[in-house]
Amino acid sequence: MSYTIFFLSGLAILLLGLLVWALRSPRVTGIQEGTLPSPDELAHRHVDYLPIIKQTISKDDYLFLSWCGMRGLSRRVRRERRKIALTYLSCLRGDFLQLWRMARVIASMSQKVGAGQEFERLRLGVTFELRYELVRLKFLLGFSPSLELGSLSQVVSNLAVRMETAVREIGESEALAAKFGSSLDGRNVNTL
Numbered sequence: 001m002s003y004t005i006f007f008l009s010g011l012a013i014l015l016l017g018l019l020v021w022a023l024r025s026p027r028v029t030g031i032q033e034g035t036l037p038s039p040d041e042l043a044h045r046h047v048d049y050l051p052i053i054k055q056t057i058s059k060d061d062y063l064f065l066s067w068c069g070m071r072g073l074s075r076r077v078r079r080e081r082r083k084i085a086l087t088y089l090s091c092l093r094g095d096f097l098q099l100w101r102m103a104r105v106i107a108s109m110s111q112k113v114g115a116g117q118e119f120e121r122l123r124l125g126v127t128f129e130l131r132y133e134l135v136r137l138k139f140l141l142g143f144s145p146s147l148e149l150g151s152l153s154q155v156v157s158n159l160a161v162r163m164e165t166a167v168r169e170i171g172e173s174e175a176l177a178a179k180f181g182s183s184l185d186g187r188n189v190n191t192l
Helices: 003-023 039-047 050-056 060-067 071-109 115-140 146-184
Strands: none
Touching: 003 115, 050 071, 050 146, 060 071, 071 115, 071 146, 115 146
16 A cells, blocks of 8 residues: 555544544533523633733743742742643633534524535634644643734634624524514415
């Protein structure tokens, strides 16, 4: 057999694994069933803390502590702040997964959603997971990927805006359908 077949087989197995991994249920959701926040709340939850997290992972404090001769304290501060950033990153992922599941529910309620849009949602989920793991790995290795963290936050914000718009559109179409149905009620009008 040729190397091309091995390569394509490995790539297919990798993509299938990523698909299964992206579609799995999250381990920790952080919110009880039946109490889903609105997409707008999910967007504001992480956006409010992003500047603070970026400040905590900046190198200025570490350089100052090292300059003052407090290398041990500098290492401890760096370690603690890395834990905080990883917790924030985990919460960001949780917000994304809630919005992503909400998109699945909205797609099942809407007649306008086609296979292309479902594939786009799947691609967004896989891309986010890969970028999330890359940023997480950078944090674990001791780097401060503030630009990548901001980019992940932007993805979650954009998805929240899209979900808010979709929920509003579905609500408006349901209200219009209810109004139309109530105006025809009792008048023996055939709508076909």
